[in-house]
Amino acid sequence: MKKKILTVDDSPSVRQMVKLTLSSAGYDILEAGNGMEGLNSAKGTTVDMVVTDLNMPLMNGLGLIRELRKLPAYRGVPILFLTTESDAEMKKEAKAAGATGWITKPFQQDQLVAIVKKVLG
Amino acid sequence: MSGSDPTQIFLEEARDLLEQLEHTLLDLEHTPTETDLIDTAFRALHTIKGSGAMFGFDAVAAFTHHVENAFDLVRKGKLTATPQLIAVALAAKDQLRLLIDHPASASASDSEAILADLRRLMEAAAGSVPGPEAGTGGVSAGGSASGRNSGWHVRFRLPEDAMATGTNPLLLLDELRSLGDATITALTHDVPSLEAIDPGVCYLRWDVRLQTGQPRSAIEDVFLFVIDDMELEIEPMADGENAPAQAAAAPDPGPLPAAVDEHPERVSGGAEQAALKYLRSDPRGNKNVDSIRVPAQRLDELMDRVGELVIAQSRLKQIAAASADVAVKSVAEEIERLSLELRDTTMGVRMLPIGQLFSRFRRLIHDLAQELGKQIALVTVGEETELDKTVIERLNDPLIHLIRNALDHGLEDPAGRAAAGKPPQGRITLSAKHVGAEVLVSITDDGRGLDRARIRARAEENGLVAQGAKLTDNELFQVIFQPGFSTAQAVTNLSGRGVGMDVVKRTIDGLRGTIDIASTPGRGSTMTLRLPLTLAIIDGLLVRVGRGRYVIPLSAVEECVELSTEEDARSRGRSFLNIRGDLVPFLRLRELFNASMPADRYQKVVIVSAGELRVGLVVDQVIGDHQTVIKSLSKLHADVEIFSGATILGDGTIALILDTVHLVAHGQQHEERLKAAS
Numbered sequence: 001m002k003k004k005i006l007t008v009d010d011s012p013s014v015r016q017m018v019k020l021t022l023s024s025a026g027y028d029i030l031e032a033g034n035g036m037e038g039l040n041s042a043k044g045t046t047v048d049m050v051v052t053d054l055n056m057p058l059m060n061g062l063g064l065i066r067e068l069r070k071l072p073a074y075r076g077v078p079i080l081f082l083t084t085e086s087d088a089e090m091k092k093e094a095k096a097a098g099a100t101g102w103i104t105k106p107f108q109q110d111q112l113v114a115i116v117k118k119v120l121g
Numbered sequence: 122m123s124g125s126d127p128t129q130i131f132l133e134e135a136r137d138l139l140e141q142l143e144h145t146l147l148d149l150e151h152t153p154t155e156t157d158l159i160d161t162a163f164r165a166l167h168t169i170k171g172s173g174a175m176f177g178f179d180a181v182a183a184f185t186h187h188v189e190n191a192f193d194l195v196r197k198g199k200l201t202a203t204p205q206l207i208a209v210a211l212a213a214k215d216q217l218r219l220l221i222d223h224p225a226s227a228s229a230s231d232s233e234a235i236l237a238d239l240r241r242l243m244e245a246a247a248g249s250v251p252g253p254e255a256g257t258g259g260v261s262a263g264g265s266a267s268g269r270n271s272g273w274h275v276r277f278r279l280p281e282d283a284m285a286t287g288t289n290p291l292l293l294l295d296e297l298r299s300l301g302d303a304t305i306t307a308l309t310h311d312v313p314s315l316e317a318i319d320p321g322v323c324y325l326r327w328d329v330r331l332q333t334g335q336p337r338s339a340i341e342d343v344f345l346f347v348i349d350d351m352e353l354e355i356e357p358m359a360d361g362e363n364a365p366a367q368a369a370a371a372p373d374p375g376p377l378p379a380a381v382d383e384h385p386e387r388v389s390g391g392a393e394q395a396a397l398k399y400l401r402s403d404p405r406g407n408k409n410v411d412s413i414r415v416p417a418q419r420l421d422e423l424m425d426r427v428g429e430l431v432i433a434q435s436r437l438k439q440i441a442a443a444s445a446d447v448a449v450k451s452v453a454e455e456i457e458r459l460s461l462e463l464r465d466t467t468m469g470v471r472m473l474p475i476g477q478l479f480s481r482f483r484r485l486i487h488d489l490a491q492e493l494g495k496q497i498a499l500v501t502v503g504e505e506t507e508l509d510k511t512v513i514e515r516l517n518d519p520l521i522h523l524i525r526n527a528l529d530h531g532l533e534d535p536a537g538r539a540a541a542g543k544p545p546q547g548r549i550t551l552s553a554k555h556v557g558a559e560v561l562v563s564i565t566d567d568g569r570g571l572d573r574a575r576i577r578a579r580a581e582e583n584g585l586v587a588q589g590a591k592l593t594d595n596e597l598f599q600v601i602f603q604p605g606f607s608t609a610q611a612v613t614n615l616s617g618r619g620v621g622m623d624v625v626k627r628t629i630d631g632l633r634g635t636i637d638i639a640s641t642p643g644r645g646s647t648m649t650l651r652l653p654l655t656l657a658i659i660d661g662l663l664v665r666v667g668r669g670r671y672v673i674p675l676s677a678v679e680e681c682v683e684l685s686t687e688e689d690a691r692s693r694g695r696s697f698l699n700i701r702g703d704l705v706p707f708l709r710l711r712e713l714f715n716a717s718m719p720a721d722r723y724q725k726v727v728i729v730s731a732g733e734l735r736v737g738l739v740v741d742q743v744i745g746d747h748q749t750v751i752k753s754l755s756k757l758h759a760d761v762e763i764f765s766g767a768t769i770l771g772d773g774t775i776a777l778i779l780d781t782v783h784l785v786a787h788g789q790q791h792e793e794r795l796k797a798a799s
Contacts, residue, residue, distance in 0.1 A: 010164075010168065011134060011168045011171070011172050012130055012134055012414075013127050013130040013131035013134050013172050013175075013176065014168075014171065014172055014175065016127045016130055017127050017175060017176075020127065049287075055163070055164045055167050055168070056164075057161075057164070069285075069286070075285055075321065076284055076285055076286075076287055076321070077287055078287035078288070078289075079286075079287055082171070084167065084170060084171045084174075092349075095286075095346075095349070095350075098282075098285075098286045098287075099286065099287075100286050100287030100288055100346060101287075101288075101345065101346030102346070105171040105174060105175060106171070106174035106175040106182070107175070118292065118296065118345075119287065119288070119289070119292070119346070121289065121291075121292050121295075
C-alpha cells in the first residue's frame with residue numbers, strides 16, 4: 001500500500017512542488033494550507049508522515065508539531081519541517097517540539113525524496 | 122496547462138504576496154508595533170524568498186533574504202518599523218516586483234542601493250547588526266575530513282525520545298549499511314527489566330564497524346536529524362584490514378589527522394544541500410483545497426458559451442411557445458430556469474470585490490502625498506462591492522487619473538487648508554455601492570472644489586462652450602472631459618498636461634458607464650462613476666419600433682405608459698409627457714429610426730433614466746423582457762452613439778441595444794432645439 005504523506009504549507013507553489021515530487025516518488029499526498037487545516041486533516045485520517053512549513057498563518061508549524069505529538073496516533077510518526085532559517089535556533093525549537101527532521105529550502109526534488117526516504121524508509 | 126505549472130503558480134503567488142506586503146507595510150506605518158502586521162510582512166517575505174529560490178528566481182531570493190533579515194529584527198524587537206524603514210521596504214517591494222515581472226530590466230545597482238539603505242537602518246538601530254551574508258545555508262564544509270583509512274568505528278546511542286519523535290533506528294542502521302560493509306552489534310546493557318521498559322524509549326547502543334571509503338561526513342549525515350542530541354563517536358579504524366579503492370571515492374582527501382577532529386557545531390547536512398540548483402518540475406494536475414486559480418481567458422470563454430446557450434435557449438422558448446406539446450413546453454421552461462441559473466453563477470464567478478482595486482491606490486496616494494508635500498488620509502467605503510473582473514481591470518487607469526487630479530488640483534497644501542479653516546490633512550474617499558444593476562464608484566475630496574469661472578473661461582477660450590451659453594453645473598463640469606481641456610496653470614508630474622480626462626471619459630463610455638461631477642466651492646468635489654454590473658449579459662426590455670426590434674437595458678427602465686393617438690396628436694410639438702405631475706421630455710423613436718410602417722394605435726412610452734435625467738422613448742410595442750447577450754457592433758458602427766451593441770433574438774434576427782445615456786442626452790438636446798425653434 002502506498003504511504004500517505006500530509007504536506008502543510010501556506011504557499012500553494014511549495015505545496016504543489018512537494019506534491020508533484022513525492023507523488024512521482026510513489027507516495028500519496030494530502031495537502032493543507034496552514035497548521036489548523038493540517039491538524040484537522042491529521043485527525044481525520046492517519047498519515048505515515050507529515051511535511052510542514054514553519055511560518056504559516058492561523059497555526060504555525062511549531063504549533064502543529066506540538067499538537068500532533070499530543071495525539072497518541074502521531075507518537076512516532078515522522079514529522080519533517082521545511083525551513084529557510086539559517087540559524088540553528090528555529091531547528092532546535094522545532095526539534096524540541098517533537099519534529100523528526102527538517103528540509104532546508106531551497107531543495108531539489110531528489111533531495112526531498114532522499115530525505116523522505118531516509119526518514120520514512 | 123499554464124494553470125498547473127508550479128513556476129506560474131509561484132509567479133502569481135509572489136505577486137499576491139507583494140500586494141499583501143505593500144498593504145501590510147502601509148498599515149504598519151500607522152501602527153508600527155502591531156505584531157500581527159510585522160508577522161504578516163515577515164511571512165510574506167519569508168515565503169517569497171523560500172519559493173523564489175526553489176523556482177529558480179535566485180535574484181529574487183537573494184534580495185528578499187536581506188529584507189527578510191530586517192523584518193526578522195523588527196519581529197524580535199531589535200529594529201523599529203520607522204517610516205524610513207517602511208519607505209525602504211516599499212522600494213524593496215517595487216524592486217521585487219520588477220525582478221519577478223521584468224528581470225531583464227531590473228538593475229543590480231538599484232537593488233544594491235536599496236539594500237545599502239536597509240543596511241544603514243539596521244546598523245543605526247543595533248550598532249552592529251550582522252551584515253547581509255551570502256544566501257542561505259550554503260555547502261557544508263564538514264565533509265572535508267575524509268580519511269584514507271579503511272573505514273570507521275562508529276559507536277552511538279540515540280536520544281531517548283528518538284522513536285517518539287519519529288526516528289526509526291532500523292532505517293539509520295540500513296543507511297549505515299548502504300555506506301559499506303558494516304558489522305553491527307547492539308549493546309543491551311542499558312535496557313531495563315521488562316516491567317520498567319517504556320516501549321517508546323530507545324535504550325540500545327550500537328557499535329558499528331564500517332568498511333568504507335566514504336568520508337566521516339557521510340556517517341554524520343546518516344545521523345543528520347539527531348546528531349545534536351545523541352552520543353556519537355566516530356573513529357577511523359586503527360588498521361586497514363581491507364581498504365578498497367578509497368582514493369577515488371574521496372575527491373579531495375584531507376590530511377589524515379583531521380579525520381579525528383570533532384565537528385560538534387555542525388547542523389546542516391551535506392547531502393541535503395550539496396548542490397543549490399533549482400528545480401522546475403513538470404506540470405501536472407493541480408489541486409488546491411481552498412480555491413482554484415483559473416486563467417482569466419477560460420472565464421471569458423465560459424461566459425461566451427453561456428451567452429450562446431442563452432441565445433439558443435431563447436430560440437427554444439420561442440419554438441415551445443408556438444408548440445402545442447406540453448412536454449416540449451415543460452422542458453423549455455426547465456431549460457430556461459437552468460440557463461438563467463447558470464448565467465448568474467457564471468457571472469458570479471467573474472465578480473471580484475472592488476476593494477482589490479481600491480487597495481492598489483493606497484500606495485499611489487501615499488507616494489503622491491509625499492511628492493506633493495500634502496497630508497492625505499484615504500478612506501475607503503464599500504470595498505466588498507463586487508464588479509465584473511473586466512470592469513475592474515478597465516477601471517484602474519481612469520481611477521488613477523481621477524485620484525491624481527483630486528490630489529493635485531482638488532486638495533490644497535497644508536498652508537492653504539489652514540487658511541481655509543480646514544484641518545491640515547486632506548481626505549480622499551473612495552466608495553463603491555450597488556444601485557440596481559449598476560455600481561456607483563465615487564472619488565470624493567474635501568479640497569477647494571472645481572473653479573467654475575476658470576473652467577468656463579477656458580472652455581470658451583477653446584471654443585468648447587458658446588459665449589454666454591447657459592449651462593448647468595454638471596454640463597459645465599462635463600466640459601473637462603473634452604479632449605484638450607486643461608486648466609492646470611503649470612504642467613506637473615502628475616496631471617495638467619491636458620491629456621487624460623477625455624481618455625477617462627472614453628474608457629468609462631466603453632464600459633457603458635457615465636461620470637457625474639458634483640462640486641461645492643471650498644468644500645470639495647465628488648466624481649461618481651456609474652457602471653453596469655456586467656458587460657456580457659443584461660436583462661433587457663424588448664420593444665418594437667416599426668419593423669425593427671430593439672432592446673432597452675432593464676436597469677434604466679423606470680416605467681412604461683401608454684400614449685394614445687389622441688394624446689400623441691395633442692402633445693405634438695411639445696414632446697412632453699405629464700408623468701404624475703413631472704414633465705418628462707420624450708423622443709419618438711419612429712422618427713429617429715425613420716420607421717415607415719404606420720404607427721400602432723396605442724403607442725407605448727418607456728420612461729428611462731440616466732443619472733438625474735429622465736426621458737420617454739415612444740415605441741410601437743413593448744414585447745417583454747429578454748435575456749440580452751451583448752455583442753459589440755462592428756468598427757463601422759462605432760460612431761453610432763445611440764446603440765451600445767446588438768443581440769441575437771430567439772428567431773435568429775438581430776435587435777440593436779439602445780444606449781440610454783446617449784439617448785437621454787439626445788432627448789435633452791432635442792428638447793433644447795424645439796425650445797429654440799418655438
